[in-house]
Amino acid sequence: MRKLVIAIDGPVGSGKSTAARRVAELLGYTYIDTGAMYRAVALKALRRKLSLDATEELVMLAGASRIDLRAQDGGQNVMLDGEDVTKEIRTPEVSQASSKIAVIEGVRRVLVAEQRRAGANGGVVMEGRDIGSVVFPEAELKIFLTASDETRAQRRWREHQQKGDAIDLARTLEEIRERDRRDAGREHSPLFRAEGAVLVDSTAMEAEEVARLIAMLARETIGNQTGQTVR
Ligand code: DC
Numbered sequence: 001m002r003k004l005v006i007a008i009d010g011p012v013g014s015g016k017s018t019a020a021r022r023v024a025e026l027l028g029y030t031y032i033d034t035g036a037m038y039r040a041v042a043l044k045a046l047r048r049k050l051s052l053d054a055t056e057e058l059v060m061l062a063g064a065s066r067i068d069l070r071a072q073d074g075g076q077n078v079m080l081d082g083e084d085v086t087k088e089i090r091t092p093e094v095s096q097a098s099s100k101i102a103v104i105e106g107v108r109r110v111l112v113a114e115q116r117r118a119g120a121n122g123g124v125v126m127e128g129r130d131i132g133s134v135v136f137p138e139a140e141l142k143i144f145l146t147a148s149d150e151t152r153a154q155r156r157w158r159e160h161q162q163k164g165d166a167i168d169l170a171r172t173l174e175e176i177r178e179r180d181r182r183d184a185g186r187e188h189s190p191l192f193r194a195e196g197a198v199l200v201d202s203t204a205m206e207a208e209e210v211a212r213l214i215a216m217l218a219r220e221t222i223g224n225q226t227g228q229t230v231r
Pocket of ligand 1: 012034035036038039095098099102127128129130131179183
């Protein structure tokens with residue numbers, strides 16, 4: 001029986017990564033964080049001091065980059081042209097830059113092709129902004145995960161605090177709102193709740209609850225396909 005493609009989309013700090021990683025673990029699937037791919041291209045552009053408006057150069061840069069996502073201890077290591085950039089892609093500067101290069105259609109085309117290859121055989125939990133709408137519109141299970149702006153800002157702020165980054169909460173809230181506006185307002189593949197996506201509001205939910213809910217929906221979907229109850 002074919003394993004599912006589970007698409008999880010949502011705005012910054014909605015809990016996508018934690019949920020997707022845990023769902024993959026619960027089901028024995030592969031976790032794929034597509035945002036990491038946009039971040040890797042953004043990091044390379046910043047290092048080369050390319051203008052983030054230089055569309056053609058950025059498309060070429062994306063096409064000439066080798067990005068490997070490697071499963072590691074339930075998470076994912078991100079390799080850019082053979083270099084481990086897992087930590088480097090998580091700075092606020094790279095966050096903003098990735099959302100800026102993600103508006104470029106050609107960059108998206110390159111990365112979407114990679115993502116489709118990665119999920120072609122099913123058995124993946126893929127998270128991003130356009131997975132259920134563009135990358136895998138036929139995904140057997142689609143989730144649109146969200147939470148209040150304040151909750152999302154607090155989660156992101158806590159992550160930065162834990163890493164020792166000094167950034168204040170008000171600034172974090174401002175940054176996520178700016179990124180949301182860009183991600184949802186862009187012309188190509190904007191963030192929206194895809195047709196058939198189950199809306200999950202994680203504001204008052206623990207990460208584990210979110211993951212178990214999605215895993216339960218996945219088992220139900222598998223059960224509906226096979227006519228069996230899957231535990
Ligand atoms: O999920 P993230 O915050 O790591 O993603 C970084 C940026 O990449 C995000 O602001 C928008 C972009 N992105 C996208 O446009 N499409 C995706 N499927 C994933 C991320």
